[in-house]
Amino acid sequence: MIMTxxxxxxxxxxxxxxxxxxACTIRKAVLFADLSEDDFALFxxxxxxLAFRSQAVVFRQEEKALGIFTIRKGMIKLVRNMPNGSTxxxxxxxxxxxxxxxxxxxxxxxxxxxxxxxxxxxxIPLELIHNLSQNGKNLHKGLMQKWHQAVxxxxxxxxxxxxxTARQRVAHLALKMRSPNDLDNTLLxxxxxxxxxxxxxxxxxxxxxxxxVRQGILRQTDAKARQFFIQLPNALExxxxxx
Amino acid sequence: MIMTxxxxxxxxxxxxxxxxxxACTIRKAVLFADLSEDDFALFxxxxxxLAFRSQAVVFRQEEKALGIFTIRKGMIKLVRNMPNGSTxxxxxxxxxxxxxxxxxxxxxxxxxxxxxxxxxxxxIPLELIHNLSQNGKNLHKGLMQKWHQAVxxxxxxxxxxxxxTARQRVAHLALKMRSPNDLDNTLLxxxxxxxxxxxxxxxxxxxxxxxxVRQGILRQTDAKARQFFIQLPNALExxxxxx
DNA sequence: CGAGCGCTTGACCGGCGTCAACACCCGTGG
DNA sequence: CCACGGGTGTTGACGCCGGTCAAGCGCTCG
Numbered sequence: 384m385i386m387t388x389x390x391x392x393x394x395x396x397x398x399x400x401x402x403x404x405x406a407c408t409i410r411k412a413v414l415f416a417d418l419s420e421d422d423f424a425l426f427x428x429x430x431x432x433l434a435f436r437s438q439a440v441v442f443r444q445e446e447k448a449l450g451i452f453t454i455r456k457g458m459i460k461l462v463r464n465m466p467n468g469s470t471x472x473x474x475x476x477x478x479x480x481x482x483x484x485x486x487x488x489x490x491x492x493x494x495x496x497x498x499x500x501x502x503x504x505x506x507i508p509l510e511l512i513h514n515l516s517q518n519g520k521n522l523h524k525g526l527m528q529k530w531h532q533a534v535x536x537x538x539x540x541x542x543x544x545x546x547x548t549a550r551q552r553v554a555h556l557a558l559k560m561r562s563p564n565d566l567d568n569t570l571l572x573x574x575x576x577x578x579x580x581x582x583x584x585x586x587x588x589x590x591x592x593x594x595x596v597r598q599g600i601l602r603q604t605d606a607k608a609r610q611f612f613i614q615l616p617n618a619l620e621x622x623x624x625x626x
Numbered sequence: 627m628i629m630t631x632x633x634x635x636x637x638x639x640x641x642x643x644x645x646x647x648x649a650c651t652i653r654k655a656v657l658f659a660d661l662s663e664d665d666f667a668l669f670x671x672x673x674x675x676l677a678f679r680s681q682a683v684v685f686r687q688e689e690k691a692l693g694i695f696t697i698r699k700g701m702i703k704l705v706r707n708m709p710n711g712s713t714x715x716x717x718x719x720x721x722x723x724x725x726x727x728x729x730x731x732x733x734x735x736x737x738x739x740x741x742x743x744x745x746x747x748x749x750i751p752l753e754l755i756h757n758l759s760q761n762g763k764n765l766h767k768g769l770m771q772k773w774h775q776a777v778x779x780x781x782x783x784x785x786x787x788x789x790x791t792a793r794q795r796v797a798h799l800a801l802k803m804r805s806p807n808d809l810d811n812t813l814l815x816x817x818x819x820x821x822x823x824x825x826x827x828x829x830x831x832x833x834x835x836x837x838x839v840r841q842g843i844l845r846q847t848d849a850k851a852r853q854f855f856i857q858l859p860n861a862l863e864x865x866x867x868x869x
Numbered sequence: 870c871g872a873g874c875g876c877t878t879g880a881c882c883g884g885c886g887t888c889a890a891c892a893c894c895c896g897t898g899g
Numbered sequence: 900c901c902a903c904g905g906g907t908g909t910t911g912a913c914g915c916c917g918g919t920c921a922a923g924c925g926c927t928c929g
Contacts, residue, residue, distance in 0.1 A: 463785050467867050471785045488774040493781070516766055523759055523766070530773035531731040537780040538736070542706050542714045545788045545825060549917065574876065582788060587917055589877055606926065608876065624710050792885070817908065827886055832909055849894065851908065870929105877924075885916085892909070899902080 395439040399432040402505045412479035413453050414507070414525045422519040428508040435504065441482065441496040448486030450506045454478055457502020460576065461494040472579040474540050475499065478563075481529045487512060499572055545582055552581040553591040554622035557601065557611065567613050568604070595622065638682040642675040645748045656696050656722055657750070657768045665762040671751040678747065684725065684739035691729030693749045697721055700745020703819065704737040715822040717783050718742065721806075724772045730755060742815055788825055795824040796834040797865035800844065800854065810856050811847070838865065 404415055405423050432455075435441055441452060441459060452459075459482055461473045473494060476482055485493045486509060515522040543555050556577065561569045571577060571592075574585035581588065592608075595601045600618045601611040613619055647658055648666050675698075678684055684695060684702060695702075702725055704716045716737060719725055728736045729752060758765040786798050799820065804812045814820060814835075817828035824831065835851075838844045843861045844854040856862055 463781065465785060465789065469789070471789060473781050473784060485774055485777065488770050493778065517763070520760070526770075527731050527773075530770075530777070531728055534728065534773070534776045534780055535736065537777055537784065538706065538716050541716060541780065541784040541788070542708060545784070546708065546712070546714060584918055585875090586877080586919085590917090593877070828907090829887085829909080830885060833885095836909070872927105872929085874927085875925090877922105879920105879922085881919085883916105883918080885914105887914085888912090890909105890911085892907100894905105894907085896905095897903085899900105 395436050397434045399434050399503065402430040402432040404430060404505075407455075409455060409479055414481055414522070414529060417521040417524055418515075418519065419521055422515060422521055425514055425518055426511065427514075428511050430508070430511070431506045433504050433506055435498040435502050437498055437500050439498045441498060441504065442492050444492055444495050446492055448483060448491055448509060450508045451484055451486055451512065452482040452496075452504045452506055454480050454482065455503040455505060457504070458499040458570075459502060459504075460497050460499050460572075462497060462579075463494050470579060471582075472576060474536055475560075475580070480532070484526075484529060484533060487526075499576070500570075540580075544580060549581075549583050549587050550591045550594070551623055551625075552583065553577070553588060554595065554619055556581060557595070557613070558619060558623055561613070567616070569601075569611050569613060571609050571611065573609075595619070638679050640677045642677050642746065645673040645675040647673060647748075650698075652698060652722055657724055657765070657772060660764045660767055661758075661762065662764055665758060665764055668757055668761055669754065670757075671754055673751070673754070674749045676747050676749055678741040678745050680741055680743050682741045684741060684747065685735050686738050687735055689735055691726060691734055691752060693751045694727055694729055694755065695725040695739075695747045695749055697723050697725065698746040698748060700747070701742040701813075702745060702747075703740050703742050703815075705740060705822075706737055713822060714825075715819060717779055718803075718823070723775070727769075727772060727776060730769075742819070743813075783823075787823060792824075792826050792830045793834045793837070794866055794868075795826065796820070796831060797838065797862055799824060800838070800856070801862060801866055804856070810859070812844075812854050812856060814852050814854065816852075838862070 404410065404418075404426070407413075407415075410416060435457070442448070444462075444464060454476055456478060459476050459480075461476065461482070463471050463473050465471060482496055482504070483492055485491075490509075512522070512526075516526075543559070544552055546552075547555075557569045557571065560571055561567075572580075574588045574592075577583075577588045578585045592601070596603060596611075598618070600613070600615045600622065602614050604610045604612050647653065647669070650656075650658075653659060678700070685691070687705075687707060697719055699721060702719050702723075704719065704725070706714050706716050708714060725739055725747070726735055728734075733752075755765070755769075759769075786802070787795055789795075790798075800812045800814065803814055804810075815823075817831045817835075820826075820831045821828045835844070839846060839854075841861070843856070843858045843865065845857050847853045847855050
């Protein structure tokens with residue numbers, strides 16, 4: 384760690400090195416799942432492995448795009464700035480998801496992307512993607528899958544999280560934000576962010592969340608009221624549906 | 627027209643012939659915009675040119691997919707059936723839009739697709755798309771664009787049409803549904819469908835719409851209250867934003 | 870220890886959902 | 900031709916959910 388002294392102690396964004404995609408532990412989950420040895424020979428530009436601290440901006444809406452991103456670890460919110468000045472969180476992406484696909488079409492990003500917690504992402508240069516699309520044959524399927532996933536989650540967030548009472552929405556979000564490997568725990572965000580997702584006011588989110596806690600369905604497991612243990616999963620699912 | 631007598635007088639769905647894509651008048655707007663002469667040589671399966679009457683079902687959610695669709699004329703709604711039994715309209719697609727892209731990934735459709743008015747669509751067999759992806763190089767860009775458009779409108783419908791007061795939403799929808807070639811007229815749907823889009827009750831939609839008419843911003847131009855002339859475009863835009 | 874930020878809780882009120890009655894259009898059958 | 904009936908749109912009355920404003924609390928950091 385020779386260069387340590389020249390790097391800020393708490394950088395918002397830091398360079399962790401050049402990624403070795405072929406050996407990547409989560410490769411099967413991501414864009415490069417189907418690539419062959421030959422395809423990897425086409426890798427010329429380096430793929431940067433980046434770290435973002437919570438609240439750090441990955442990219443901004445309208446910004447000229449340099450690449451697309453794969454999330455190795457963490458959570459990133461896509462924020463849309465409305466003409467009237469308010470903001471809406473369109474979706475939250477997690478491990479294995481791809482961020483900024485839209486850059487492949489217009490060369491610019493459609494949203495602000497902001498880390499919700501400390502996150503690690505790989506930046507894949509646009510040229511590499513275009514190169515692989517032209518000369519390799521195996522990226523196509525992966526791209527289609529990621530596009531499909533984007534539309535699918537977009538529609539899901541619309542249909543699930545913007546329907547029904549405040550209670551239903553909060554319950555739905557809690558279910559959606561369970562950690563994939565530990566379905567009894569759910570990791571949420573600031574009340575304001577949750578409001579921007581659910582189309583509710585922060586106070587309302589707080590109320591409904593507390594109500595779920597008082598009823599013993601959730602139990603808060605940290606000081607900041609972001610992390611909850613799901614004590615009664617069935618009750619939570621019922622709350623998300625109707626009564 | 628030899629077979630005319632054997633065809634029902636008012637078929638919900640009818641076959642209009644085999645499309646000649648190379649000569650298609652709206653080709654520049656659609657998926658095949660960038661295809662070359664050579665690419666068209668790869669067309670083996672026929673592309674059916676179909677007509678659907680208003681309210682006819684183009685395909686159903688979960689149904690095994692035979693192809694993807696390009697809209698030549700008309701409007702098609704994508705309907706999502708929620709677990710609790712209710713339905714949400716996720717978006718409405720129009721001339722030049724592609725319906726059912728998701729079939730390229732999973733082989734099934736993610737929504738019900740229903741014609742909102744009499745419509746004409748071309749059905750492109752899945753094999754043809756896969757074939758062109760493998761052997762032609764020029765479809766890739768078109769597919770990317772259509773995927774991008776799908777995500778973009780999905781997010782737009784979420785952000786624009788599910789935010790703000792009932793009045794703002796109705797105004798927003800009226801703006802979004804202007805005919806592209808005649809920006810002074812807008813074509814809407816049943817109050818129930820509008821409610822399923824805006825996440826409002828039919829009565830509320832009716833009220834707000836009437837209110838816009840009473841204020842002279844809109845003028846109804848048909849008996850069924852589906853078509854409106856926009857008398858004060860500026861006022862409508864202001865209504866969509868804030869006051 | 871104090872300042873500041875975010876979360877929580879309370880009080881109040883307005884917008885929208887709910888239920889119900891009525892108007893209007895259109896197709897059907899007498 | 901008119902009478903009838905069903906479906907859809909419109910309008911009213913009323914109650915409740917959630918927005919708004921404001922105060923208090925607890926954590927974190929300087």
